[in-house]
Amino acid sequence: MLNRLLSHDLPRNRWLAALLIVLVLGLAFTPFLFPSTKALNVGAKILVFIVLVASFDLLLGYTGIVSFAHTMFFGIGAYGVAIASTRLGPGWGAVLLGVAAAALVSLLLSFLIGLFSLRVKAIFFAMITLAVASAFLTLASQLSDFTGGEDGLNFKVPEALQPGTQYLEEPFLGASIDGRFASYYLLFVVTVVLVLVMLRIVNSPFGRVLQAIRENDFRAEAIGYRIVVYRTLSNVLSALFATLAGCLLALWLRYNGPDTSLSFEIMLDILLIVVIGGMGTVYGAVVGSVLFVIAQNYLQDLLKLGGSALEGVPVLSQLVSPDRWLLWLGILFVLSVYHFPSGVVGRLRSLTRRQK
Amino acid sequence: MIASKTQFDWLPLGLVPVLAVLALPAIGSPSSWLTLTVAGLAMGMIIFIIASGLTLVFGLMDVLNFGHGVFIALGAFVATSVFGLMADWTASESLGRNLLAVFFAMLVAMAVAGAIGWAFERVLVRPVYGQHLKQILVTMGGMIIGEELIKVIWGPTQIALPLPTALRGAFIFGDAAVEKYRVVAVVIGALVLVAMLFTLNRTKLGLLIRAGVQDREMVESLGYRIRRLFVGVFVAGSALAGLGGVLWGLYQQNVIPQMGAQVNVLIFIVIIIGGLGSTFGCFVGALLVGLLANYSGFLVPKLAMFSNIGLMVAILLWRPQGLYPVTNR
């Protein structure tokens, strides 16, 4: 039954399976295991990133397309919810409307981009998506009446999710059962569902064709698959999932601005995660997101320790300054591309293969 | 089917004056138009200097360096240090001394950027020849690392890069103010263009590069070690980006570590418009982008960024391979 649930895409390695179980349980019980606000934020961010990165992997790992417009769809989802809640007032109606509107916009845009992707070579396409994403970022900052400009939009979420809403007077097993608790589990459930859906997609005949196209598009076309259709669909699906991830983010943060969802740094984060976690494997997004977000939040503390040890040494102390954690991640990223082309997940899986 | 001798395709180049002329009625006042046009040409020249290396590297070896921006930032930051050391020269009123300081900063920036370019090619790019996906990822990674290292050395915040004294201010023509520095930038850009075109068209080295862009294999079959040539072009391209960084920094009068990533998008648009691998196309594309950025910044500030994308789409619809496509690509 588990097999069917995971669409026959099992971890195929003891360590990986164990890791995934630990991560899933950890995320499932975060409010109980790590009751602090910071931990909840980290958990929520991980969940959002899992969906965001998995959807990017659909495009990169499975279809072989590099698109820098991914954060744009992320942002559309986040702004959809934010703008709807701001304009129409908080409530589920506004949220659903925001989600629907964002999905529609993403659908249209990704469709156009998908069609375009066939007229140009991969490199062209990557550059063009980069340009489009930058333009969108500028647009969001400029249209301040609509989007709140640089400052972004603060808004209220439906009452069920508001922090002030208390479901139980007393904490239960260490966790306070309030709106934040509900929000967290909303994110968790949606994330799990979306990941399972994506597993289903990549393991379906459609997913197989995508991979065939990635390997050799000439041959795929020669056999009779119209790669236009498949690439466009892949684009659209990937964008829709990213949009949903954006909606989740907005609901959690109760805020959205250009830097929260559209920034180039987020794009880099996605790239980092997908490479380190493992391209072409949905689990890579899960493992990678956890590693990355935890590193992002706690590595800085680690670096601080190193920093205090090297206090005063001119350049070295700067190298281990907690602000420069991206430097180390960048080095890890480059090393991963060379030596870990299939990421953590790929590495673990290949261990199994070698044993057999 | 006998054509005339090497005929020159004037049409795309003609777009530049056409654009300028069309902008005049839209802007209204001739003096504003003059200011904006010179600003646009200056910006275009700087972008051309930066992008020329990138398009040659791609044309020659099919390598797209998504981290090209790091050389821009590097050049700019190096210039701040050089200016810091030569503060009395830049503060001096003598034009000669100012120009020498700028010249010196450019030399050092080019040398440093070129050296880092050599290391970049050796360490990051060489292992992934032919694998476009990995190139994109690895060169981006290189840019992240480079940006962070810049922050380590020069600090994470912006640094001012004020113009030397004699280069400040503007020439006044009636109502119009034309900034002195922008004129200098245009002159430098033109010199670089002339030097590049001369090298490409009148030397055997240039011949090798132009042939290599069309058919790498045949050039090797003729007995030339084109890989060495490539390293040279990569280093030259990085050095040019460093030079462009100095000019850009002076144009903005300030430098930030992220400037590489910011300019990256613009140069990609430019080389797509120009045609990947074409130097002259890059030049025309850069001028168009520079002019358009300034005109639209004045006329419709909120849509300035879109104007460049709109331009790119329009040109691709007209010529899908860019303004001056390179054959055999």
Place this chain on the structure above:
Amino acid sequence: MTVLLQLQGVHTHIGAYHILHGVDFEVPTGQVTMLLGRNGAGKTTTLRTIMGLWAASKGRVRFDGQDIAGRTTPDIAQLGIAYVPENMGIFADLSVRENLLLAARNARTVEQMDTKRLEWLFELFPAVKKFWLYPAGKLSGGQKQMLAIARAMVEPRRLLLIDEPSKGLAPAIIQNLIAALRELKRTQTTVLLVEQNFAMARALGDQVAVMDNGQVVHRGAMAELADDEALQQRLLGLSLGAHQ
């Protein structure tokens, strides 16, 4: 008869495809050796393997006594081997003049090129002189082929590898081509010529090697093959009378 080029048991793989299955033959110095065979026999692959564009997975390639299998293409070219590929390898955006200058490794500028040799080339290939400053891409198919061969001859080379020069050319042009190559023969340059046009092969070849399925199935003097119609039928599926 000294041997300039020698292939022994050469195998070449392209990806998963095993194209050459042990190619053995020799190219004697100062003569024109024809490499014949049907489409897909492996002739082009053989030339490319010699030139180092594709690596031999097994076997030896010896040029003038040196092992060249495994060397890089520029190194092989520098030994004095010139290659005229099937697609001619003309740089379309460069002028005819620039195409020739590029091939002249010893000259930095056109002035430094051997004028006498250039004059000789102009006589052999009038189109090259006529379109000297024109972009090479504007030339007709036949003229491009002449340019490609002229390029291989712009400086003395020890071995010329020419791949199907007559492909796609009109019969009249082919006659011009044969005349030009006959002139080349007069200079005692060693040539390995791949051709499907048997009449041309017979007119120019001294030696012949016939390939089929990635191997050489017949070697010998051209005169022998030219006289033996039965052999021609067996090897190439044609008789001389049918092709002029």
